[in-house]
Amino acid sequence: MTAVESVVEPVAPVATGPVARVPTLLRHLVALARPGHAVKNLLAVPLALTDTPVWTATALWRCVWAVAAFTLASSVIYVVNDIADHRLDRAHPTKRRRPIAAGHVPVPVAGAYAVVLAVLLATLTVNGPAMTWWPLIAYLALSTAYSRWLKHVPLLDVCVVSAGFVLRVMQGYAATGAAASSLLLTAVFSGCLVLVLGKRRHELAALGTPHRPALVGYNLLLADHLLGLTASLAGTAFLLYLHVDAPIDAYPPVALAIVVPLGLLAAFRYLQAVLVLRTGGDPIRMLLRDRMIVGCAVLAGATLALAQITARYPHLLTWTDR
Known part of the structure; x- marks a missing residue:
């Protein structure tokens, strides 16, 4: 018996009734996707x-x-x-x-x-x-x-x-x-690295290495340094994107004044969850359920959307007397 198999609890048998079997299997197939x-x-x-x-x-x-x-x-x-x-x-x-x-x-x-x-x-x-x-x-x-x-x-x-x-x-x-924005792609790549590294750090601290062999190449100190490096890169790339490539030409000061603090607050909250609260095991679940992160994302997204719409369609803000 291997080390992995020795820690596995017995799995309950699947229902075998002719009526329950197919619906149950379909439900598990949907979950598998x-x-x-x-x-x-x-x-x-x-x-x-x-x-x-x-x-x-x-x-x-x-x-x-x-x-x-x-x-x-x-x-x-x-x-x-x-x-x-x-x-x-x-x-x-x-x-x-x-x-x-x-x-x-x-x-x-x-x-x-x-x-x-x-x-x-x-x-x-x-x-x-x-x-x-x-x-x-x-x-x-x-x-x-x-x-x-x-x-x-x-x-x-x-x-x-x-x-x-x-x-x-x-x-x-x-x-x-x-046309693809290299700055946006850099922000996406480094931002996703922050999420994945947070997950790896959580797994390393809470579960050790048996379930994921690649974790033998990490330790908590390395994970913390990599988190800080990639978070800085993500923030810098996104800020440059807003300054250079984002189609908000008419409203950059206002948009940046709102979006940058919200982005930093969301990043602070995620790092707090990973390093202090130790809840980074499922980044997607946490990003969708943490009220502070969701609130920051909604407000920042609405701000950028409004800035883009008004920059592309300035006539929407034009008032003419009839």
């Missing part, structure tokens, strides 16, 4: 709209299609990754509840499910709006390499995960046809 993580694509892909000169129905529709395609692609990767990691996941207090690790979905069924999702993805991209899909293809290739090998390489593992979000944004640019 992690529909809750679709918010990553919903937030990342449309970021390219911030650099689109004119918002048209065509650009918005193509962006929606890109979000749907990346959601399917992410689901394929989640299933493949859970198949590869189901033994290690059993040593994790949360991941042990995933359908494959818990024994609810057999590995052969999960493999067939991944094939079905891949076929649906191919059908979606072939029959969708005409656009280049190279970021999606690159994401699938990079994520497959991550599941097979790269996730075991310290430092490279966090960079690969963050690169996946950059590819999401690049697909948004491909959908809208706008």
Whole structure:
């Protein structure tokens, strides 16, 4: 018996009744695709709209299609990754509840499910709006390499995960046809590094290294230094983006005066959660449920959206007497 298997609690048998079996399996298959993580694509892909000169129905529709395609692609990767990691996941207090690790979905069924999702993805991209899909293809290739090998390489593992979000944004640019902002892409990459490193630090402090071999290349001191470095880079890149590339030409002082303090407060809150409260194990869940972070994001997003709309359509603020 291996060290991992020795800490695994017995898994409750799956219901085998002829009536309950199929609905239960379907429910676990849906959970295996992690529909809750679709918010990553919903937030990342449309970021390219911030650099689109004119918002048209065509650009918005193509962006929606890109979000749907990346959601399917992410689901394929989640299933493949859970198949590869189901033994290690059993040593994790949360991941042990995933359908494959818990024994609810057999590995052969999960493999067939991944094939079905891949076929649906191919059908979606072939029959969708005409656009280049190279970021999606690159994401699938990079994520497959991550599941097979790269996730075991310290430092490279966090960079690969963050690169996946950059590819999401690049697909948004491909959908809208706008020119990609290198500053925005740098901010996305470094910002995602902050989230991934926070998760790694939480895992290292709370769980040790058995469930994730790459953690042997980290310690708390290194994680803290990397968090500070990447948080500084993310803030600098985003500030430069607002100054240089963001289409808010008419209102930069007002927008920056509101957005910068809100962005810093959100970053402070996240670092507090990771370093003090030790709740960084699920970054997406925390970002969506922490009231301070959500409030800062909503206010900053509304400010930037208003600044962009008024910069692009100044006649909306023009009052003429009749």
